[in-house]
Amino acid sequence: MDYRAAGVDVEAGRSFVERIRQSVESTQRPEVLGQLGGFAGCFALPTGYQNPVLVSGTDGVGTKLKIAQAVNVHHTVGIDLVAMCVNDILTLGAEPLFFLDYLATGKLNPEQLAEVVAGIAEGCRQSGCAILGGETAEMPGFYPVGEYDLAGFCVGIVERERILGGSRVELGDIAIALPSQGVHSNGFSLVRKIIETKRLSWSDCPPALGGASLGEIFLTPTRIYVQPILSALRSGVDIHGMAHITGGGLPENLPRCVQEHQGVKIERNAWSIPPLFEWLAQMGDVSEAAMFETFNMGVGFVVIVPPREVESAIAHFQSHHLSAFVLGEVIPGNRNLVIN
Incomplete structure (x- = not known):
């Protein structure tokens, strides 16, 4: 017997590394030391910082992977993996520096996972960070053939005095x-x-959603906000706080960026909820409260600014093709969200 007989294909692993080499190298920054294939990655701190602080974050893609595997489309979930990490550390004002990934699968399919890494590389290029390394684990008997799981790890940098958190947010600030x-x-x-209960297929194209297939719609990758936000900070937009709207939606995530004695009141009529969320609510008979607690409802990221900065901030984001709008304001509270 050998390792291949036990279900682990060493040659496939070597083939996979060669397949992803170009994708990885396309993300490199000047601070990266060494090459792909070592036991660890090395990264020199960027120059120009007086009192730098490293900021780290980790996340995964969750059961969205089941859709990617069902429709055999794998590049978008790589973007998701990067986005979930870099958007998180961005809320502190940090610039992403480097990214590492962990891929686990039952049987290594070099072509399939190379597509995943191509998406990871695209996410890293969008956010300006380097793929510093990663781990691919072939685990026969643990994952079914054709299935894989992903985890990502990101490190960024920010000047200590520019770290954003609740301490800068003031009553009357605008979200x-x-x-x-x-x-x-x-x-x-x-x-x-919902899809399972309604006996729908990922190839179905509901007219209410513009005719695209459910697989295409739900595999749309997470938006990466790094470049517009960093550009705003560098241009002098006075941002007091930020929130990445992920699991738990607006009610859980928006209050995380204010102080203990503050809350946020948002206006329900400030934006039109995209048809996709209305379709989900209707198909699953999901209450509005449950929708807000589960989904982002069309709001992926929130910045908190003083009233005097509202017009310039919105103009800045619109110049980056983001249709920014006033969502609400900071009010007295207990890190709670009020939907008016």
Whole structure:
């Protein structure tokens, strides 16, 4: 017997590394030291910082992977993986520096996972960070053939005095919403339950959703907000706080960026909820409260600014093709969300 007889294909692993080499190298920054294939990655701190702080984050893609595997489309979930990590550390004002991934599968399919890594590389290029390394685990008997799981890890940097958190947010500050690209990467257990209960297929094309297939719609990748936000910070937009709207939706995530004695009141009529969420609510008979607690409802990221900055902030984001709009304001509270 040998390792191949036990279900692990070493040659496939070597083939996979060669397949992803170009994707990985396309993300490199000047600070990356060494080459792909070592035991660890090395990254020199960028110059120009007086008191730098490293900021780290980790996340996955969740059961959205089940859709990718069902329709055999794998590049978008790689973008999702990066987005979920870099958008999180961005809320502190951090610039993403490097990214590492962990891929686990029952049987290594080099072509399939190379597509995943191509998506990871695209997400890293969008956010300006380098793929510093990763791990691919072939685990026969643990995952079914054709299935895989993903985890991502990101490290960024910010000047200590520029770290954003609740401490800068003031009563009367204004919450500006940046739109999502659909469901992003949260709530997919409910999405899949609705599709299963209604006996729909990922190839179905509901007229109410513009004729695209459900697989295409729900595999739309998470929007990456790094470049517009970093550009705003560098241009002097006075941002007091930020929130990435992920699991738990606006009610859970927006209050995380204010102080203990503050809350946020948002206006329900400030934006039109995209038809996709209305379709999900109707098909699953999901209450509005449950929808807001599960999905982003069309708002992927929120920035908190003083009233005097509202017009310039919105103009900045619109110049980056983001239809930003006033969502609400900071009020006295207990880190709670009030939907008016």
